[in-house]
Amino acid sequence: MEKTFILNGQEVKVQDFKHAHDTVSFSYQGQNYFYSLISRDGHEMILDEKNGRFKAAVSTLSKEGEAMVIAGGREGILSEASKKLKKGAAHAGGLKSPMPGKIFKILKPHDSDVKKGETILILEAMKMEHAIRADKDGKVKKIFFNVGELVQGGVVLAEVES
Amino acid sequence: MKIKKILVANRGEIALRVLKTAKEMGIKVATVYAEDDKNLPHALFADESYSLGMGALSETYLNKTKLVDVAKRCGADAIHPGYGFLSENEDFARMVEAAGITFIGPTPESIVLMGDKIGSKKALEKISIPLTPGYHGDDQTEETLMKEAKKIGYPVLIKASAGGGGKGMRIVHQDSELLESIRGAKSEGLKSFSSDKVLIEKYVLNPRHIEVQLMSDTHGNHLHFFERECSIQRRYQKVIEETPAPNMSQDLRLKICQTAVDIAKGINYRGAGTVEFIMAQDGHYYFMEMNTRLQVEHPVTEMVTGYDLVKCQIMVAQGDKLPIKQEEIKQKGQAIECRIYAEDPDNNFMPTIGKIDAIGVPTLRDVRLDCGFLDGTEVGVNYDPMLAKLIVWGEDRKLAITKTIQSLDEVLFLGVKTNRDYLKRILGHQDFIAGQTHTHFIPDHKAELEPVELKAHDLAGLIASYCFSQKKAAFKSGVEVSSNPWTTLTSFRN
Numbered sequence A: 001m002e003k004t005f006i007l008n009g010q011e012v013k014v015q016d017f018k019h020a021h022d023t024v025s026f027s028y029q030g031q032n033y034f035y036s037l038i039s040r041d042g043h044e045m046i047l048d049e050k051n052g053r054f055k056a057a058v059s060t061l062s063k064e065g066e067a068m069v070i071a072g073g074r075e076g077i078l079s080e081a082s083k084k085l086k087k088g089a090a091h092a093g094g095l096k097s098p099m100p101g102k103i104f105k106i107l108k109p110h111d112s113d114v115k116k117g118e119t120i121l122i123l124e125a126m127k128m129e130h131a132i133r134a135d136k137d138g139k140v141k142k143i144f145f146n147v148g149e150l151v152q153g154g155v156v157l158a159e160v161e162s
Numbered sequence B: 001m002k003i004k005k006i007l008v009a010n011r012g013e014i015a016l017r018v019l020k021t022a023k024e025m026g027i028k029v030a031t032v033y034a035e036d037d038k039n040l041p042h043a044l045f046a047d048e049s050y051s052l053g054m055g056a057l058s059e060t061y062l063n064k065t066k067l068v069d070v071a072k073r074c075g076a077d078a079i080h081p082g083y084g085f086l087s088e089n090e091d092f093a094r095m096v097e098a099a100g101i102t103f104i105g106p107t108p109e110s111i112v113l114m115g116d117k118i119g120s121k122k123a124l125e126k127i128s129i130p131l132t133p134g135y136h137g138d139d140q141t142e143e144t145l146m147k148e149a150k151k152i153g154y155p156v157l158i159k160a161s162a163g164g165g166g167k168g169m170r171i172v173h174q175d176s177e178l179l180e181s182i183r184g185a186k187s188e189g190l191k192s193f194s195s196d197k198v199l200i201e202k203y204v205l206n207p208r209h210i211e212v213q214l215m216s217d218t219h220g221n222h223l224h225f226f227e228r229e230c231s232i233q234r235r236y237q238k239v240i241e242e243t244p245a246p247n248m249s250q251d252l253r254l255k256i257c258q259t260a261v262d263i264a265k266g267i268n269y270r271g272a273g274t275v276e277f278i279m280a281q282d283g284h285y286y287f288m289e290m291n292t293r294l295q296v297e298h299p300v301t302e303m304v305t306g307y308d309l310v311k312c313q314i315m316v317a318q319g320d321k322l323p324i325k326q327e328e329i330k331q332k333g334q335a336i337e338c339r340i341y342a343e344d345p346d347n348n349f350m351p352t353i354g355k356i357d358a359i360g361v362p363t364l365r366d367v368r369l370d371c372g373f374l375d376g377t378e379v380g381v382n383y384d385p386m387l388a389k390l391i392v393w394g395e396d397r398k399l400a401i402t403k404t405i406q407s408l409d410e411v412l413f414l415g416v417k418t419n420r421d422y423l424k425r426i427l428g429h430q431d432f433i434a435g436q437t438h439t440h441f442i443p444d445h446k447a448e449l450e451p452v453e454l455k456a457h458d459l460a461g462l463i464a465s466y467c468f469s470q471k472k473a474a475f476k477s478g479v480e481v482s483s484n485p486w487t488t489l490t491s492f493r494n
Helices: B012-024 B064-074 B090-098 B108-115 B117-126 B142-152 B175-193 B250-266 B298-305 B309-317 B397-408 B420-427 B456-470
Strands: A003-007 A010-020 A023-028 A031-041 A044-049 A052-058 A067-071 A074-080 A101-106 A119-125 A128-133 A138-143 A156-161 B005-008 B028-033 B048-051 B078-080 B156-160 B169-172 B198-202 B208-216 B222-234 B237-243 B271-279 B285-291 B334-341 B367-371 B386-394
Touching (some): A010 B456, A023 B456, A044 B456, A119 A138, B005 B012, B012 B309, B012 B367, B012 B386, B028 B064, B064 B078, B090 B108, B108 B285, B142 B198, B156 B175, B169 B175, B208 B250, B222 B298, B298 B309, B334 B397, B334 B420, B386 B397
Parallel strands (some): B005 B028
Antiparallel strands (some): A023 A031, A044 A052, A052 A067, A067 A074, B156 B169, B208 B271, B222 B237, B367 B386
16 A cells, blocks of 8 residues: 655655554565564654664654654654645645744634735734735635644645635 | 842743752752743742743843842842843843842943943953954045055955945955945945945954853952854854864964953953954954853853853852962863754744653763753743753864764754754864854855755654554554653664
8 A cells, every 4th residue: 555644845655555563564765664663652662673673752743743753863744644634834825924923813714805915813923923914805715723823934824815 | 248049030941050050059049930931940940939920021031120029029139130131131230239139240330331332342442452443434535435444454345334235335355446346335325325425344254253251250350261162153143152162273262362351351340251252264353242141152161161150150249259260270172062943944944833742861971951941841932942052072172073963863852843953964064073163154054054865764764653653552562661761762873
C-alpha cells in the first residue's frame, strides 16, 4: 500500500507500507526499510534497524495534526496526508497570520459582507494588536480559528470570496 | 549592609539566573510573574512569588509602581532588574532608591548618560575615547565636505542626513570618487527627502562587534573581565557569542579592555556594565554604546574567568569592596554561547509557538543550559522568542565548537521549532571555524547556511518514528521503561 506523509511541507510517498504491532516497513526510492520498536516511554523511543539501534523523540500532535520528530540528529515536522486537518496551511490565497499570535477578536464572522481593507479579525502578538484585513470585496467564506486560539505564523486565518 | 531578600523584577532564564546566585549566597529571593507565565519556573522555584496580573507589559513587568509595591510588601531590601524590561530605566532606579530599596545596578545618572547616544559620545570624547570619526556639521560646501572626508580617511560613507533605506548613500574609497559621490548623495537626498544635507562617517568594512565586561565597586575599583565577540547576529539580534575573541592579538585585547576601564573610571561607574565597540578588520575600534546592566551573554565570561558576575553585582550593591585584583582575572579556555530562539530560520526567522514536550539535558562536561522553561510548558506569543542559552566551555576554541554542536543535539525543545539546526550550520561553517566573524556573517553566508537536505535513510527513520508514535503502545515485545526518559536520551545517533 502506498502512503503519503508531509515532511517539512513536502509530500513524501512511500510504497509497500506495513505497520504491524511493533514493526514498520516500507520502501522509499527503491530501498527497503524495516524498523522494530524496542521500547517506548513518553515521547522517547528506541528503534531497531539493520544498521543498529537509535533513539527518537516525537512530540504530541499540534492542532494542525503535525508532530515534531527528532531521530538520528535530524529533525522534521511530519503529518499524514490523509489525517492532516484542513486548518490553515493548505489554503492558497487566504489571509495569513503575519506572525504567531492569539485570535483576539472576530469582527466579521462567516458569511459577512466585507469591503477590501476592512478588518475581519484581530490577532494579538507580542502584546500588540494586528488587524487582518480583507484582500478584496466579497463575503467571508471561512474563518479557520476561534477567539482565544493560538496560531502559528504564516497560516491562513480566513478566506474572502468575491 | 547585607542584602537579605532580593526581588527579581524580570522573568524567564535571567530571573532564574539571579535566583541561583542568591541561593548560593543564602539570600532569599522573591519573583514576580504575569498570569500567562504562572507555570514557568521563575514563578515556581523562588522562595516566594507574586502575581502581577494580566494585560499589557505596562501592567505587568513594566509596571514600576506594582513592582516597588511588591518589594515593599514582601520585605525585599533590594531589586535586581535583570536585562531588558526596566533594567536601564532611570525612573525605576530612582523610584526603587526613593522607597529605601537597593537597586542592583548603576546610578540613575549613569543610566541617563549612557542612554543618550549623542550625549554619551560627547562625554567620552572629553576623556579621549575613540569614536567613529565623522563630520555632522552644518557647513555643507563641497570644499568643507571634501576636506572633512580626507581628514577622516578612506573608505568613508557619505549619507543624506535625513536618509534611510540605503538612499543617498555612497561609499568612497579614493579621492577621484569623492566629489562625484558628494554631489550624488546630495541630489538623491534632495529628491528623496527634500534635503541635501549630508554627513560623512568612517566606513568600516566587515566590522566586528567586540564588547568588554566591566564591574565597578563603590571603592574606586574598576575591573574588566575581558572581551566578548558578538558579531554573529541576525537582524541586530545576537545569535552566537564567545570569548576570547578569535584572531585578536593579546596587545589589542588588553588595549580595548583598558579603553573600557577608562570609560568606567571616567564616568565613575558602579556595578556591571558592558562597553560595545565596533572593530575594523585592521584592529581599529570605536565606541558604540555602553549597556548599563548585566548582558544576556554574560555566562561566557563567567565560564572563562571563573567569576560569578551576579555575585559581584550583589556585593557591589551591598557596598562591599570587590576582593578581586585585575591581575588575578584570567581567561582560561574558550566559551561559546548559543541563543536558542523559538523561530524558523529557514522561513525568514518567523517566530514559532507551541508546547515544549521535552527540553533535554546537556550531558557533556562544562556545559550549561540557562533556560526559562520546563517540560510541558507553553511558548506563547507575548514575550521574547529566546527560550534558552546553551553555554559551552572547552580547553580551546576547536574543542568548544565541537562540544557545542554535540550539545545542541541534546537540547531538543521537542514540540517547538527552534533555530537549533541553524546554529549547528553556523558553528560548522569553515569561516566561523577559522574565526572570520563580522556582523554581516549571516546575510553574507546565506546560501551556505541553507538546510542540508535529508538523506533518504534519515527521512525513513523520521517516518518510522512518527508511525510508532501514532499507535498507542500496542506492541507485544516492547519493554516499557518507567525511568525519566530524558536521563537516558543522551546519545542520539549521528
